[in-house]
Amino acid sequence: MIHRRLKHRIEADSQPLPGAVHRATSSRVPTAEAVLLWLLCCGAAAATFSIRNPAGQALATYSFLLTPLLVIVAIRLPLATSLFVVLCTSLVAVMADALSAGDTHDSLLVLSLFMLINLMIVWLLGALIGERRRALGQAQKMRDMYEMLSHINQTLVNLKLTPAQLFERTCTTITQETSFFQACITADPRAEAWPQLAGAGLLPGTVCVRKGAGILPPTTDRKLECQLEQRVMREGRYHIQDSCRACPALAHCPLNAFASEQGALAAFPIRTEGKPTQAVLTIFNQQGRVFDADMVRLFNELAGNIAFAMSMLEDRQRLKLTSEVFEHSHESIIIADAGGHILDVNPSFTRITGHSRDTVIGQNPRVLQSGRQDKAFYQQLWRSLLEEGYWAGEFWNRRRNGELYPQRGTITAVRGDDAAIEHFIAVMEDVSERVKAEEQLHHLANYDTLTGLPNRLLLESRFSQILDARSAGLPKLAVLFIDLDEFKHVNDAMGHPQGDRLLRQVADRLRGELREGDTLARFGGDEFVVLMEGGREEARALAKRLIRSVRRPYQLGAQPVHVGCSIGVAQAPGDGSQLDELIQAADTAMYQAKARGRGAYVFYAASMQHLAKSRLTLRGELNDALRDNQLQAWFQPKVCIADGRVVGFEALVRWQHPQRGMISPCEFIPLAESSGQIVAIDRWMLKTVIAQLASWRQQGHPPLPVAVNVSASLFSRANFVAELAQWLEKSTVPPQQLELEVTEHVAMLDLTHTLSTLRELKQLGVTLSIDDFGTGYSGLSYLRDFPIDTVKIDMSFVQGVQHDRKKQAIVRAIIALASTLELRTVAEGVETEEERAFLAEQGCWGYQGYLCSPAVAAESIERRYLTAGSPH
Numbered sequence: 070m071i072h073r074r075l076k077h078r079i080e081a082d083s084q085p086l087p088g089a090v091h092r093a094t095s096s097r098v099p100t101a102e103a104v105l106l107w108l109l110c111c112g113a114a115a116a117t118f119s120i121r122n123p124a125g126q127a128l129a130t131y132s133f134l135l136t137p138l139l140v141i142v143a144i145r146l147p148l149a150t151s152l153f154v155v156l157c158t159s160l161v162a163v164m165a166d167a168l169s170a171g172d173t174h175d176s177l178l179v180l181s182l183f184m185l186i187n188l189m190i191v192w193l194l195g196a197l198i199g200e201r202r203r204a205l206g207q208a209q210k211m212r213d214m215y216e217m218l219s220h221i222n223q224t225l226v227n228l229k230l231t232p233a234q235l236f237e238r239t240c241t242t243i244t245q246e247t248s249f250f251q252a253c254i255t256a257d258p259r260a261e262a263w264p265q266l267a268g269a270g271l272l273p274g275t276v277c278v279r280k281g282a283g284i285l286p287p288t289t290d291r292k293l294e295c296q297l298e299q300r301v302m303r304e305g306r307y308h309i310q311d312s313c314r315a316c317p318a319l320a321h322c323p324l325n326a327f328a329s330e331q332g333a334l335a336a337f338p339i340r341t342e343g344k345p346t347q348a349v350l351t352i353f354n355q356q357g358r359v360f361d362a363d364m365v366r367l368f369n370e371l372a373g374n375i376a377f378a379m380s381m382l383e384d385r386q387r388l389k390l391t392s393e394v395f396e397h398s399h400e401s402i403i404i405a406d407a408g409g410h411i412l413d414v415n416p417s418f419t420r421i422t423g424h425s426r427d428t429v430i431g432q433n434p435r436v437l438q439s440g441r442q443d444k445a446f447y448q449q450l451w452r453s454l455l456e457e458g459y460w461a462g463e464f465w466n467r468r469r470n471g472e473l474y475p476q477r478g479t480i481t482a483v484r485g486d487d488a489a490i491e492h493f494i495a496v497m498e499d500v501s502e503r504v505k506a507e508e509q510l511h512h513l514a515n516y517d518t519l520t521g522l523p524n525r526l527l528l529e530s531r532f533s534q535i536l537d538a539r540s541a542g543l544p545k546l547a548v549l550f551i552d553l554d555e556f557k558h559v560n561d562a563m564g565h566p567q568g569d570r571l572l573r574q575v576a577d578r579l580r581g582e583l584r585e586g587d588t589l590a591r592f593g594g595d596e597f598v599v600l601m602e603g604g605r606e607e608a609r610a611l612a613k614r615l616i617r618s619v620r621r622p623y624q625l626g627a628q629p630v631h632v633g634c635s636i637g638v639a640q641a642p643g644d645g646s647q648l649d650e651l652i653q654a655a656d657t658a659m660y661q662a663k664a665r666g667r668g669a670y671v672f673y674a675a676s677m678q679h680l681a682k683s684r685l686t687l688r689g690e691l692n693d694a695l696r697d698n699q700l701q702a703w704f705q706p707k708v709c710i711a712d713g714r715v716v717g718f719e720a721l722v723r724w725q726h727p728q729r730g731m732i733s734p735c736e737f738i739p740l741a742e743s744s745g746q747i748v749a750i751d752r753w754m755l756k757t758v759i760a761q762l763a764s765w766r767q768q769g770h771p772p773l774p775v776a777v778n779v780s781a782s783l784f785s786r787a788n789f790v791a792e793l794a795q796w797l798e799k800s801t802v803p804p805q806q807l808e809l810e811v812t813e814h815v816a817m818l819d820l821t822h823t824l825s826t827l828r829e830l831k832q833l834g835v836t837l838s839i840d841d842f843g844t845g846y847s848g849l850s851y852l853r854d855f856p857i858d859t860v861k862i863d864m865s866f867v868q869g870v871q872h873d874r875k876k877q878a879i880v881r882a883i884i885a886l887a888s889t890l891e892l893r894t895v896a897e898g899v900e901t902e903e904e905r906a907f908l909a910e911q912g913c914w915g916y917q918g919y920l921c922s923p924a925v926a927a928e929s930i931e932r933r934y935l936t937a938g939s940p941h
Contacts, residue, residue, distance in 0.1 A: 106142050107154050113138055114162040135162070144198060210248075214367050217246040221371060225378035232256065232382060233273035239375065240278035243352065250332070251353035253277040254339070254375070255298055298349045301336045305346045307369060309335040309360045333357045335365070337372040341380050350375065400478060403495040409433050412492070421476075421499045423469030434495070439465040439473045450480070454493070458482045463500065474501045517591040519569055520576035528590040531600060532648040546641040547608035548648075549599040550655035551579070551615065554633040554667045555814055556595035557745075558781030562819035567625050571632070578618045582611065598652060605640065605672070612636045612670035620668060631817050635662035636670035644673050660684060664739050688744055690726070691737055695749050699725055702757045703924040704775065706934060707895060707917045710909045715934050717808065719776040719917060720758045721924045722750060742780065751783040756796060759807065761927055763800040770935040774836055776808035781815040785822065790829040797833075804834030810861065812840045824854060831856040838895070842883060853890060860887045864898025864918070871903045884911050 113135055135158060142154045224230070224238045240252035255275040277285040301308055311333045332355045339348035350372050354360075360368075395402055401418040405411050411429050419425055422437060429436065442464050453460040463477040478497035485491045515527035523531070535544065553575065560568035572595065579589055579597060588600040601611060619634040637658025639645065644654040658673040665671065694700055704718040724732040741747040758777050766772065783789055797804050809830060816823045816839060827837055838859035839852070852860075862883050870876045880896075887894045896908050899918035908916060922933075 103146055103150055110138055110154050110158040111161045114158045115165045211363055213247055217242055218367055218371055222374055225374055236276035237284055240276060244278050244280045249352050250355045251279045253351040254348060256348040297336050301338050301349050302346050305338050307337045311358050333359055335360045337368050339372045339376045341376050401497045403434060405493040407490045437466040439467040441465040454480060454482050474499055475504045476500060520573055520591050522576050523588060523590040529648055531588045544602060545604050547601050547603055548639045548651040548655045549612060550637040550659045551597040551634050552659050553595040554635055556632055558785055559630060562785035562822045570625055571623055574623050575619060579615060582614045582618050608638050612638060628820060633668040635659050635667050637662055638670060639673040684740055687737060688740055691746055694724055700753060701725055703926055704930045705917050705924040706922050707915050708921045709915050710913055716915060717774040722754055747780045748782045751780050759796050759800045759802050762802045762806050772806050774806050774808045776810050778810045784811060784815055794833055808836035808838060810838045810840040813842055827856050859893045859895055862894060862896045867896045867898050867904055871907050881911055884913055
């Protein structure tokens, strides 16, 4: 549009004005020419009136002979100069005539008439010629103005210029092609009419060009301090100041080029139609009163053309930004016609979909369909587009390589003036990474990072889903609380990385035993929870399968590891209607399973709640017992089967509670193991036994060894052997008098650590025994490598052995194995003579149990077995 408009303006401005000449004659005549014409006229008058004529009768005739010459003077000289020449010529003529004719009176009359006639002729000719000269000057000035306007319009057509360049060229053209001394254009950098240019910082502030000086230094930071400009900005119309000297306010204007000189200036508003003035064109001239109506009209037109060009630059900037958005947008952009055919796509479309621009132009966007959205989805999408004009949401598309990906964005229907849809614009973002991140966050929020099992949050969600699906009432549900046995010892002995590997293997086994629809969650640490639908029998069957699966050996690298599990079972609705209640009940039942020997399952009963509270109380009281020396070391004799001699003792811990009396180890030892207090108990027991051995040694009693059972928690500690050596050395007790008993499952937790620790203890001189042999998972090859002295047969194989062939077979095998490895065997829990006789028959070396004596206090041991005359 701007090209057509400005081209039309240029063509109109280029037409010559009617009657105009190319160059006007100069209004200034050289002084030599004026003098020459003066002398010529005076000489001609003197020569003409020097002729003698009778009484001046021919004076009038002769006087008019000078008229042609005076006409030439009127044409060549300015009016005032011409009148002066006529006056001088007339005086010369009067004087010459008076001298020649001698009649002065008549000569004066004739001369007056001559002067009047010639003055009128010269004045008329001078006025005509002056008017002609003014007309020629005005025409030339307007032609210069139109040429200037034409050149500026050609500059404005060049939309590649910046506003600053446009202002500079406009002002330069004005000063170079006209007589104006200075031209300035001032634009508000925050112009509301040109927000794109203002936002991009392209508005230069004030640009000034002065004749002979060129472009003045930039004034982008100058405020609009001129009252004239402020007035034009405010009123939106032009203002003219014909005399700069007459306006004191202009003296402080930074744009004023000659505040102390006589001159004129005019300011014209540059504004877009319907919007406030955003710029001002200020013109300075060194002469006053030069801005006539035609010039004002031309400068107003020029200001309008500048405003139009600025609007075009604004539109170009807006189109440039739009193009940059289209080309550089990270989102895929599709432009389609009303029929759904693709008209254009941006580079991000190709990057995201893999389809090139050329291959999709003219195609329908359905080439990207993934097939994951049904027909109803697209019907709703089109309904939203047609009724509301836009659609926003997320759906899946297919890349060129066949990969499906999620995208989110909007589709907008663009309507024309007639409200008919002309285009569709789809802006879509590939949200694959975001969806993956959301899925990862969802997984982190709902699944255990170590095992991949659901966590407590997802377990609660599954429980709620089951309740929602059974709205008629609470269904039959069972919660199984699973706690691994001896896992803490694996962590202590082998480190947390190996413990984590073990947990993952346990989780895989537990998961493999579940039915479809059952939920297995990691509750924390080595605890797992199973949520299942079903009654008591289904829960019992699952508990058995889980125990069998967990107790199978695990392989951690080259190291086999054995752990078991204890399970508590709670049922809904009998044991609770909320998940927290069921978990609490199952947890309570699980502790009962551990108290019954571990590796078992127990169903919750209401009476267990009292036991759970008692256990919590007992845990606190156990700390008091350690602090207040309420624990006691009792001793049970070990007897040689062959001759009945007492060959040693086993130290057993007892708790004398100040209010409750003697508390059985079966109550507080499992609690101490689960709470970690067992280490403090073991350390106290070893110190107490070593101190007792030292006391007996000082009293001169026979040096019989005393055995102490060591828990896995203490045995797995790195400084255990060094600490034990320090205690023995401090008490001066020979290490041979101390025997350490390590249960089979403790020995099998970490074979490398076990073998290393046993060898260090052997080098120290301590006697070593494997306790509860036959109840764990030991292999014969490992038993061969252990530097032990004694194998203790667990009481579960001894009691009633004379009546149970399987027990008899196990006992014979253990004794035979120990004999082959040159190890002694000691049977635990012997209560009858029949059991002792069977063991003696099989070659068992020793025994301990109620048949000889229960565990008793140290004073009883001294009195019964260590004093002179007591049986040994």
